[in-house]
Amino acid sequence: MKKKLLSAVMTLALLASVxxxxxxxxxxxxxxxxxxxxxxxATEATTETAETTEEAAPAAAxxxxxxxxxxxxxxxxxxxxxxxxxxxxxxKLLEKCNATVDMQFSTWTDFQQKYANEITSQGADLIYxxxxxxxxxxxxSGAFEELDDMLDTVAPELKAxxxxxxxxxxxxxxxxxxxxNTWPEYVSNGVKYREDLRAKYDLPVPxxxxxxxxxxxxxxxxxxxxxxxAVTTEESQGFKxxxxxxxxxxxxxxxxxxxxxxxxxxxxxxxxxxxxxxWFSDDFVEDMKLMKKWADAGFWSKSALxxxxxxxxxxxxxxxxxxxxxNPNKQVTAIADFTNAGEGWESAYVAYxxxxxxxYPGHATQNGTAVVRGCKNxxxxxxxxxTLLCDDEVNxxxxxxxxxxxxxxxxxxxxxxxxxxxxxPTFPYEGFNTWNMRNGDTKLPQATDVALQEMFDKYAKxxxxxxxxxVNIYDGFxxxxxxxxxxxxxxxxxxxxxLAPLQAGLVDDVDAAVEDFRTRVKDAGLDKCREEYTKQWVxxxxxxxxx
Amino acid sequence: xxxxKDFEISAPRKIKKSVGTKTxxxxxYLLLTLGSIICVLPFIIIVSGSFTDNTTILxxxxxxxxxxxxxxxxxxxxxxxxxxxxxxxMNVYYTVVGTGLGLMMITLTGYVISRKEFKYRNTISFLIYxxxxxxxxxxxxxxxxxxxxxxxxxxLAIWFPxxxxxxxxxLMRTFIVGAVPDAITESAKIxxxxxxxIFFRIVLPVxxxxxxxxxxxxxLGYWNDWYRSSMFSTNSSTWQLQFYLYDLLNATTAMKQMAxxxxxxxxxxxxxxxxxxxxxxxxxxxxxxYPFVQRFFVSGITVGAVKG
Numbered sequence: 001m002k003k004k005l006l007s008a009v010m011t012l013a014l015l016a017s018v019x020x021x022x023x024x025x026x027x028x029x030x031x032x033x034x035x036x037x038x039x040x041x042a043t044e045a046t047t048e049t050a051e052t053t054e055e056a057a058p059a060a061a062x063x064x065x066x067x068x069x070x071x072x073x074x075x076x077x078x079x080x081x082x083x084x085x086x087x088x089x090x091x092k093l094l095e096k097c098n099a100t101v102d103m104q105f106s107t108w109t110d111f112q113q114k115y116a117n118e119i120t121s122q123g124a125d126l127i128y129x130x131x132x133x134x135x136x137x138x139x140x141s142g143a144f145e146e147l148d149d150m151l152d153t154v155a156p157e158l159k160a161x162x163x164x165x166x167x168x169x170x171x172x173x174x175x176x177x178x179x180x181n182t183w184p185e186y187v188s189n190g191v192k193y194r195e196d197l198r199a200k201y202d203l204p205v206p207x208x209x210x211x212x213x214x215x216x217x218x219x220x221x222x223x224x225x226x227x228x229x230a231v232t233t234e235e236s237q238g239f240k241x242x243x244x245x246x247x248x249x250x251x252x253x254x255x256x257x258x259x260x261x262x263x264x265x266x267x268x269x270x271x272x273x274x275x276x277x278x279w280f281s282d283d284f285v286e287d288m289k290l291m292k293k294w295a296d297a298g299f300w301s302k303s304a305l306x307x308x309x310x311x312x313x314x315x316x317x318x319x320x321x322x323x324x325x326x327n328p329n330k331q332v333t334a335i336a337d338f339t340n341a342g343e344g345w346e347s348a349y350v351a352y353x354x355x356x357x358x359x360y361p362g363h364a365t366q367n368g369t370a371v372v373r374g375c376k377n378x379x380x381x382x383x384x385x386x387t388l389l390c391d392d393e394v395n396x397x398x399x400x401x402x403x404x405x406x407x408x409x410x411x412x413x414x415x416x417x418x419x420x421x422x423x424x425p426t427f428p429y430e431g432f433n434t435w436n437m438r439n440g441d442t443k444l445p446q447a448t449d450v451a452l453q454e455m456f457d458k459y460a461k462x463x464x465x466x467x468x469x470x471v472n473i474y475d476g477f478x479x480x481x482x483x484x485x486x487x488x489x490x491x492x493x494x495x496x497x498x499l500a501p502l503q504a505g506l507v508d509d510v511d512a513a514v515e516d517f518r519t520r521v522k523d524a525g526l527d528k529c530r531e532e533y534t535k536q537w538v539x540x541x542x543x544x545x546x547x
Numbered sequence: 548x549x550x551x552k553d554f555e556i557s558a559p560r561k562i563k564k565s566v567g568t569k570t571x572x573x574x575x576y577l578l579l580t581l582g583s584i585i586c587v588l589p590f591i592i593i594v595s596g597s598f599t600d601n602t603t604i605l606x607x608x609x610x611x612x613x614x615x616x617x618x619x620x621x622x623x624x625x626x627x628x629x630x631x632x633x634x635x636x637m638n639v640y641y642t643v644v645g646t647g648l649g650l651m652m653i654t655l656t657g658y659v660i661s662r663k664e665f666k667y668r669n670t671i672s673f674l675i676y677x678x679x680x681x682x683x684x685x686x687x688x689x690x691x692x693x694x695x696x697x698x699x700x701x702x703l704a705i706w707f708p709x710x711x712x713x714x715x716x717x718l719m720r721t722f723i724v725g726a727v728p729d730a731i732t733e734s735a736k737i738x739x740x741x742x743x744x745i746f747f748r749i750v751l752p753v754x755x756x757x758x759x760x761x762x763x764x765x766x767l768g769y770w771n772d773w774y775r776s777s778m779f780s781t782n783s784s785t786w787q788l789q790f791y792l793y794d795l796l797n798a799t800t801a802m803k804q805m806a807x808x809x810x811x812x813x814x815x816x817x818x819x820x821x822x823x824x825x826x827x828x829x830x831x832x833x834x835x836x837y838p839f840v841q842r843f844f845v846s847g848i849t850v851g852a853v854k855g
Contacts, residue, residue: 077798078783108801109777109794113685117778120686121693316605 073124122374136478169364190351244324259474295505363475401427487525657719700781722757
C-alpha cells in the first residue's frame with residue numbers, strides 16, 4: 001500500500017515537473033504582464049506629480065537638486081575602456097543634470113532572454129529598444145514609462161530635435177514610449193556584385209531579374225569553375241520567403257522585402273490596406289519556374305538547402321554576388337575588405353528599391369531609448385536622454401570616447417587614434433553600442449561613411465518620390481499571433497519543408513510542387529493566419545494613417 | 548541481442564562459449580572503437596584547424612591534418628593575452644572557492660542527514676530532494692539573485708548558486724551510509740566522541756573516494772559553466788572562461804546578423820582559426836588533468852549507484 005502511494009506521488013511529481021517546464025518558457029512574458037498591471041498605479045502617480053510641477057513652474061520644469069544614479073542597459077559587449085569613458089561622461093553629466101550613468105551590457109549571449117530579464121527585474125533605468133527586440137509588444141504590455149507628458153515638461157529640446165513624425169512612429173496604443181535616434185539610416189536590401197568581373201566580361205549591371213541572370217550566366221560562361229551564389233535558407237527564417245534566392249524577386253515586386261507582409265500576402269506600398277494573395281497567383285508559379293531555371297543553370301549548389309551560411313563567401317571569392325540580407329553598410333564593409341585583400345576586386349551595390357521605386361530609411365523604432373517602468377526618477381532619466389542626445393559635448397564622449405586618447409577629428413572625419421597606430425582600439429567608434437544615441441546633425445562620419453552617405457543621399461532622393469516620402473510604413477507593425485500560434489508554426493514548417501525546395505528550384509515538376517505546397521499550407525491553417533494577420537495589419541495602417 | 552543468446556545457450560560447453568565470448572568481445576571492441584573515434588575526431592579537427600591558415604579553412608574546409616601549417620592563430624591570441632589570462636584566473640578562482648566550500652557544505656549536510664539519531668532527517672532529505680523535482684524556473688531564480696539578494700555584478704553570484712545540488716548531497720549521504728558502519732560511530736560515541744570528532748576523525752578519513760567524486764563533479768561543473776556569468780556579470784573582468792569563449796562566438800554571429808538591420812562595424816571579428824585556437828587553449832589544461840582523476844570519477848559513480 002505504502003509503495004503504491006509512493007509511486008503515485010512520484011508519478012504526480014514527474015507530471016508536475018513536466019508541466020512546470022512547459023510553463024517556464026512563457027514565464028518571461030507572463031511576468032512582464034503582471035508587472036505591467038501592478039505598476040500602473042505607480043506611473044499614474046508620477047504623471048500626476050509631473051502635472052503639478054508643471055502648474056507650479058511652467059518654464060523650468062525639472063528639479064536637479066538631488067543626485068540620481070541611473071543604469072543604462074545597452075546591447076552587445078563592453079569596450080575595454082568602459083570605466084575611463086564612463087568617468088569622463090559622468091563628470092559632464094553631474095555638471096549638467098546632476099546624474100550619473102552606469103552602462104551595462106547584455107553581451108551577445110542569450111541577449112533576448114537577458115533583455116527580458118532586465119525589464120522584468122527593473123534593474124535598468126534607461127534601456128536600448130529596437131523593433132528586433134520586440135519594442136511594440138513590450139511597450140503594449142507595460143514595460144516602459146509613457147513619455148508624452150514628460151516630453152513637454154522636461155525635455156522640450158529633445159522633442160523638437162526628434163520631431164513629431166519620428167515620435168509618432170514610436171507610439172504604441174497612442175502613447176510614446178521611446179525616443180528614436182535622429183540619424184536616418186537606409187538599410188535597403190539589394191545586390192552586392194563584383195564590378196571588376198562585370199566590367200571584364202562586359203556584362204550588364206544586375207539591376208533587374210533579367211540582368212542578374214545575364215550577369216551570372218556571363219560569369220559562368222567565362223569562368224566555369226567560379227561558384228556564383230552562396231545562398232542558403234538562413235536569411236529566410238521568417239514567414240516571407242523560405243530560400244534566400246527568392247529575395248531577388250524584390251527587383252520585380254517591391255513587397256518581396258524583409259519589411260513586407262507575412263504568409264504570402266502582399267500589399268503595394270501605395271495602397272497598404274489593400275492586401276492580396278501571392279502564393280495562389282499565377283505570378284507565383286511563373287517565379288518558381290524562374291527559380292528552377294536558375295537552379296538548373298547551376299547558380300547555386302545542389303545542397304543549398306542544407307548548407308550553412310558562409311558570410312565570408314563573398315569576401316573570399318566563393319561567390320560573385322550576394323542577393324539576400326545585404327545593405328549599404330555591408331557594401332561599405334565589402335569595399336574595405338577588397339581593398340585590404342589587394343587582389344584588384346571591386347564591389348558594387350544595387351538596392352532593389354532603385355529598380356522597383358520603393359525605398360525608405362529604417363523605421364524610427366530601429367534604434368531608440370526607453371525609460372523602464374519602475375524607474376524611480378523617470379523625469380531625470382528623460383532629461384539625461386535629452387542631454388546624451390542633444391548636448392554635443394556629452395554626445396561625443398558617449399559615442400566616440402575621449403578626444404585625443406581614443407579619437408580625433410581630421411577634416412570633419414572621425415579617426416580612431418589607436419587603430420591608426422596599429423593597436424586594438426580600446427574604445428572603438430560607437431564603443432558603447434549606443435546606436436540609439438546617434439544624432440543626425442552632429443554624427444561624425446568615419447572614413448568609410450563617405451561612400452555610405454553618397455548611397456544614402458541617392459536613396460533619399462528616390463524615397464522623396466514615393467507616396468509616403470521616406471517613411472518606412474512597415475516596421476512599426478508587430479504581429480500578435482497568440483490566437484493562432486499553432487497554425488502559425490504549422491505554416492512555418494510547411495514553408496521550410498515545401499516552399500524552400502520550390503524557391504531553391506530543387507524540384508522536378510514545378511507545377512506539381514506548387515500544387516502540393518498550396519494544399520499543404522492550406523491544411524496547416526494558412527487561412528486563419530492570413531485572416532488575423534490582415535485584420536491586425538489593416539488596423540495598424542488605419543492607426544498610423546497609412547492609407 | 549543475438550550474442551547474448553549464443554552466450555546463454557552455449558554456456559555449458561567450454562569451447563563454444565569462448566567463440567561466443569570472442570564474438571561478443573569483437574563486437575564490443577568494434578563499437579567502443581567507433582564510439583571513441585566519434586568522440587575524438589571533432590577534437591582532432593579543432594586542434595588541426597587551429598594550426599591551419601584561416602583562408603585555407605574558408606576555401607577548403609576542415610581537415611584531419613593541418614594544411615598550410617601556421618601558428619598565426621596562437622600568435623593572435625597571445626599577442627594580447629590579458630583577457631584570456633584574466634578569464635583563466637577567474638575560472639580557477641571560482642572553481643577552487645566553489646569546489647572547496649561546496650564540498651564542505653555537501654559533506655556536512657550529507658553527514659547530518661545520514662545520522663539516524665537526527666529526528667528530522669527524513670523531512671530535510673525530502674526538502675532537499677524536492678528541489679530537484681520542483682524548481683521555480685529561470686525568472687524567479689534570476690529575480691532572487693538580482694533583486695532580492697542584490698548580487699548582480701558580484702562574483703558571489705557566480706559561485707554561490709552552484710555550491711550545493713540535491714543530487715550531490717544525496718550522493719554524499721549514500722557514500723557516508725555505505726562507508727561508515729553504525730558500529731564504528733557508536734563505539735566512538737561510547738568513547739566520548741562528539742559529532743565533530745566523529746565527523747573529522749572517523750567519517751572524513753574513509754570518505755576519500757566520495758570526496759573525490761563529488762569534488763570532481765563540482766569542479767567540472769564550475770570549470771565548464773558559463774551561464775551564471777551570462778546572467779549576472781556586469782564587468783568582463785569577472786567572466787568565467789567558458790563564457791569568455793562562448794560570448795566571442797556569439798558576438799561574431801550576432802554582429803553578422805545585426806549588420807542586416809543596423810549600420811555597424813563587422814570588421815575585427817575573430818577568424819575561424821582563432822576561434823578554434825581559443826577552444827584549444829581553454830580546454831587543454833582540463834584535458835591534461837582529467838585522466839589522473841578519472842579513476843575516482845568512475846569508481847565513485849559506481850559505488851554510489853550500487854549502494855543507492
